[in-house]
Amino acid sequence: MEGEQQDMFLEKHEPASDEDFNWFDEEGNLIDSLDSGVTSQLSKINRYIIEVKQNNMETPRFIQWLFTNGYKIYCASDCRREVDCMSKVQRILFEREKTMKNWVSFKNQKNIYLKEFVYVEDIELIWSTYLLISKKSIETSALFSLLEELCIFSSGFPNLSFTRILPIYKEIMIGKISWGESYFKRGTDKEPVVLICYTGEKIV
Numbered sequence: 001m002e003g004e005q006q007d008m009f010l011e012k013h014e015p016a017s018d019e020d021f022n023w024f025d026e027e028g029n030l031i032d033s034l035d036s037g038v039t040s041q042l043s044k045i046n047r048y049i050i051e052v053k054q055n056n057m058e059t060p061r062f063i064q065w066l067f068t069n070g071y072k073i074y075c076a077s078d079c080r081r082e083v084d085c086m087s088k089v090q091r092i093l094f095e096r097e098k099t100m101k102n103w104v105s106f107k108n109q110k111n112i113y114l115k116e117f118v119y120v121e122d123i124e125l126i127w128s129t130y131l132l133i134s135k136k137s138i139e140t141s142a143l144f145s146l147l148e149e150l151c152i153f154s155s156g157f158p159n160l161s162f163t164r165i166l167p168i169y170k171e172i173m174i175g176k177i178s179w180g181e182s183y184f185k186r187g188t189d190k191e192p193v194v195l196i197c198y199t200g201e202k203i204v
Contacts, residue, residue: 008062010185010194011049014202045162045198051185052125052177052193060195063123072137073117076106076130076147083111104140112153114143127179127193130157135171150174158198166200173199 050062066073083091098113106112117123130152132143146169147153151161157176166172175197183194 008050008060008065009048010051010192011047012203013047015044015046045158045166045200046202048197048199048203049183050195050197052195059120059123060125062195063125064120066133067120070135072134073123074132074134074138074143075115075117075124076132076152077103077113077115077126078128078130078153079111079113106144106147109153114140114147125177125193125195127177129177131173131175131177131195131197133173133175133197146172152176157196162198166198168200170199170201173197173203 048062050060052060063073079094083094086094101115103113103115106114130147132138132147138146146165149161149165151159152174155161157174162174166174175195177193177195179191179193183192183196184190185192
């Protein structure tokens with residue numbers, strides 16, 4: 001089982017106590033301006049990096065493993081910048097498509113949408129979307145509250161709310177689909193599309 005799980009990840013960081021760890025911002029720059037206590041606090045969260053094939057041509061083994069083990073997968077999609085660049089007609093078509101695919105608006109936040117992926121075939125691994133992965137079902141209202149507590153739409157990914165919230169909700173993983181300068185495959189110059197997950201509990 002250990003060998004199978006290792007194959008699922010490009011990289012994993014399961015910190016030992018008092019272990020230092022380098023963190024990078026959204027632009028891929030090393031965070032060295034943070035107070036050492038803050039960096040140490042962040043380093044205590046488990047981090048897993050999974051490679052995602054572009055255009056959803058192949059479902060990552062990690063996603064298949066989650067479904068096999070009964071995890072619930074919720075997606076939060078922040079489309080505000082994308083919609084700002086659309087024409088009026090494009091916006092109408094965009095909103096119609098979201099409705100048809102059963103995306104739900106995030107409270108009063110226009111153009112932020114939520115959806116539960118019920119089947120592995122439903123999974124949409126879209127750049128700059130967030131996945132909230134749970135061992136238990138989460139009602140929509142509770143999901144909204146949890147996303148607000150994690151501050152992913154206002155304070156970036158990751159942020160210090162993670163160190164406060166994730167150790168409390170140990171059955172939760174929060175992930176983001178990312179690409180480009182935020183991650184380079186070790187030993188190469190490749191910039192794969194990745195799912196970066198943080199959780200207070202190690203994946204066993």
